[in-house]
Every structure is written in C-alpha cells, then in structure tokens.
Amino acid sequence: MYEFATGVIDVWEKRLLSGLDQERMLKAPNKESAFMVLFDTDLSEIIAGGSKINIEDVFLQDLTTLKNKLTSVLNDNGLLIGFLFLKFDASNIKGILKRHYFKEETKNFKPFNFSIEAYKKEEEFLAKTLFNNQKEASFTEKISNVFVDKLLKEIVKKIEVNLVEGSIMSSEFIERIVDVAYFEVKYFLAKKEKALLEMVKLEIDMANLRSLLSKGNQNFLEEGNLSKDQIEGLASGKEKDLSNNLKKFLESLEIGFLLEGIQGLNLDITTERKIDSYIAKKTFQKEKEKGSGIEKVLAFFQKKMNSYTNIRLILFAKENNLQVEEIEKVLLPI
Numbered sequence: 001m002y003e004f005a006t007g008v009i010d011v012w013e014k015r016l017l018s019g020l021d022q023e024r025m026l027k028a029p030n031k032e033s034a035f036m037v038l039f040d041t042d043l044s045e046i047i048a049g050g051s052k053i054n055i056e057d058v059f060l061q062d063l064t065t066l067k068n069k070l071t072s073v074l075n076d077n078g079l080l081i082g083f084l085f086l087k088f089d090a091s092n093i094k095g096i097l098k099r100h101y102f103k104e105e106t107k108n109f110k111p112f113n114f115s116i117e118a119y120k121k122e123e124e125f126l127a128k129t130l131f132n133n134q135k136e137a138s139f140t141e142k143i144s145n146v147f148v149d150k151l152l153k154e155i156v157k158k159i160e161v162n163l164v165e166g167s168i169m170s171s172e173f174i175e176r177i178v179d180v181a182y183f184e185v186k187y188f189l190a191k192k193e194k195a196l197l198e199m200v201k202l203e204i205d206m207a208n209l210r211s212l213l214s215k216g217n218q219n220f221l222e223e224g225n226l227s228k229d230q231i232e233g234l235a236s237g238k239e240k241d242l243s244n245n246l247k248k249f250l251e252s253l254e255i256g257f258l259l260e261g262i263q264g265l266n267l268d269i270t271t272e273r274k275i276d277s278y279i280a281k282k283t284f285q286k287e288k289e290k291g292s293g294i295e296k297v298l299a300f301f302q303k304k305m306n307s308y309t310n311i312r313l314i315l316f317a318k319e320n321n322l323q324v325e326e327i328e329k330v331l332l333p334i
Helices: 003-015 019-027 031-040 055-073 079-101 119-131 146-164 171-190 194-213 228-236 246-258 269-290 294-319 324-328
Strands: none
Touching: 003 055, 003 294, 019 031, 019 294, 019 324, 031 294, 055 079, 055 294, 079 119, 079 146, 079 171, 079 194, 079 294, 119 146, 146 171, 171 194, 194 228, 194 269, 194 294, 269 294, 294 324
C-alpha cells in the first residue's frame, strides 16, 4: 500500500535538513549566516525572495505543502494523514473552546490552516452542539472527515458529562478533555495498522510520563504499554516489578536511563527534549528495521517536525549569543 509513497519519500529526504546542514548552522557566526544554510534545504522555495521572513510562517507554509504532498502519494483512505495531522485539529479545537469561554486569554491565538478539517467548520460544529446546548445536534451534525468527526463528538460528550459531574470550566479542564479525547481517537485510528498501534502506545506512555512530571497534572491516559503504577515508579525512580513481561521490562529500562539525573519530579526543557528524542529514536529505529512502508512515512514526518524544532532553537541561540554547547544538548535527532 505504501510502496509508491516510499519511493517518493526517498527523493524528498535528500533535501531535508541534514546533520551536516545543522552543523553548518551551529558553526555560523550569526543568525543571518545560519539562516542562509536553509537555502540548501527543501525550505528554499518558501524563503526565496523574501526580505523580512518570519521562520514560524515558513514552517506553517511548509507544513501546508507537506500535508498536500503526502495526501497526493498516500493511498490509504486518509489513515496516515489522520494519524499525523489530527493533533493540529486538536489544537484548533482547544483554541475554539478557550476563545468561547475565555476570550481575553486567546487574543493571539492563530488556528492551523493545515489541520485535517477547516477551523471554521469545527467552530460551527461546536457552536451548534455545545455552545448552544443542543444535545440532539451532537448526534445529527456531521464533519466530513470521520476521525475529526469522532474527535469532536468525544470532546462534546466528555465536556457535558464532566460539567454535570461538577467539574469547573477552565483552560486546564479544556486541555485535559481534548487530550484524553485526542488519544482515544488516535488509538482507535491506530488499531487499523500494527505499526501505528505501537507508536501511539509509546506516545501515550510518554504523555503519561510528562503528566506525572508536571506538578499538579495527574491525568492518566489508558491504552499505553505501561500501567499507572509502572509510570509512577519510573517517574520517582522506583521501578515496579516487570519481570513477567520482557518487552515492558526493556522499555521501562530505557525510560529509566532517559530519566537518569532528574532530581525529583521535574519537567524542565532538557527532560522535555529527552522525551521527544526518545519517541523520535524509536520511530527511526522502526524505519531502519523495515526500510519502507508505513514506517518510512512516519520517520519522514518525524524528521520534518524535528528539523523545525532544531532550526528554531539554533536561530534563537544565534540571535541571543548563546553557547553552542548548551543548544546541542536540546537538539532533536534528525
């Protein structure tokens, strides 16, 4: 199913930000020189001819192009586009909810225009089903993309149930509800392909780990590889007995090494990057083992996302005269 996409991505990969490109950016004397390196990458078409270029706008344009390019080469009824881009719909939905309930907090919110479903349609859906309190509309209103439709309906249902049970509407409440619904839908989507299921379980484990390392956030997501007790043990440095499951034992051992050196339950930028790097390395490892197919697409997307993070960090460092050694510590694998 992914043979054609694999061949095309082999070509696209040649123009991705490489380790050598990244090294040139790090060694550049200033931000302007570091930026010039990007003309040798696949971002060159977007930045060419621009006098005042905002790198965030470049990334947004590139993601729009990426979504269109992947859509044109994938023949899986929208499965991988759903798996990779649903998080942007989730972010847009968070923005819609916060704008409705807490308008002053969202003055600078800008929706992602490369989400699977148009922001306006998601806004209209929530207006009919949630904001106007028309419960019957939750069952009759439809969004064209089945995954986004499912996500929206799960969010509406969870908000209504939680508010009835006494939860208080807040930004944190919205974040939690949308995240839970997002991972439930992504897990449902991932069950269609073994490679996707393995990846989403890993993402859930890492989301649970982040949650436990973030003070005041104890929300636990089901369907990961590790139980709440096991995640809590790893977060606090007291590993639970996993001797009856070799796969879980090896994974917990890796996560234990990942968290080595953390003093107490603490989620700083370095730990955040370690968690992101862990997911990326697992994705790249799967690609190397398989060499083609769905793993190839997942790895390509991950490299793209990681390159944005690294470019952003390097340009920020150059602009603020930060030490290269400090930035290298938080760069993601590409």
